[in-house]
Amino acid sequence: MGRASKEQEMEWARVTPSDLQNHTRLSESQFSYLLERIRPRIEKRDTTFRNALRPESKLHMTLRYLATGDSIGSLSALYRIPRSTFSSFFPVVCKAIYDALEEFIQMPSSEEEWKVVMQEFALRWQFPNACGAIDGKHVTIRCPPKSGSEFFNYKKSFSIISLAVVDARYNFLYIDVGTNGRVNDAGVFEKSSFNRALEEQVLDVPIEGVFVADDAFPLRSNILKPFSRCGHLDERQLIFNYTARQKKKIRITN
Incomplete structure (x- = not known):
């Protein structure tokens, strides 16, 4: 040696x-x-x-x-x-x-596999019909040369964004990394291949299946987010918001 x-x-x-x-x-x-x-x-x-x-x-x-x-x-x-x-x-x-x-980051490829994910969400988080939790995370970087404010985010730092979909056990089902930090979560989602797959209905998600997101994401028939805090919320809406926000415990960490 x-x-x-x-x-x-x-x-x-x-x-x-x-x-x-x-x-x-x-x-x-x-x-x-x-x-x-x-x-x-x-x-x-x-x-x-x-x-x-x-x-x-x-x-x-x-x-x-x-x-x-x-x-x-x-x-x-x-x-x-x-x-x-x-x-x-x-x-x-x-x-x-x-x-x-x-092989460890794989999207379910059939209704049967999605229903397994939905069952785990119902048992672990008391959220029926959930196929995944969507969220984004800023990853701090040095400002790339000659990039100006392209990577400058609302937190006053430079970053790229990791957008992820996870199941009830914190396993990644999908991840998109690299969008500049100036773009918000909704913008990253709109341009993602996951969003395109949802729109083209090629994921074989059961008709009752939904993805849970926060206020930054668009409200759609297959994407649920909490009721707006503006105005009066009735008891059912408050309960829904509480349950939906429990998914924030499933988050991306550095």
């Missing part, structure tokens, strides 16, 4: 489970599971001239960069590698994660 490999071993040995959680937002077991899923796609052999970067280090650096926003420069210095090395393996690791985990 060369000097570089020994340094990697020592650096990795200093990463505690707490560090891993803070750096990558994954537990030790989750990280290990993901690593084994993508190892064949990102592992390289040592050569006569240099030792290959360990898969553990590649995954850790990639997830840390995505989860915390640490700069490429600081991560390269921490792991003692050139910035160009990080830039070369980063897209490879991202694609490996996408390819390995693509």
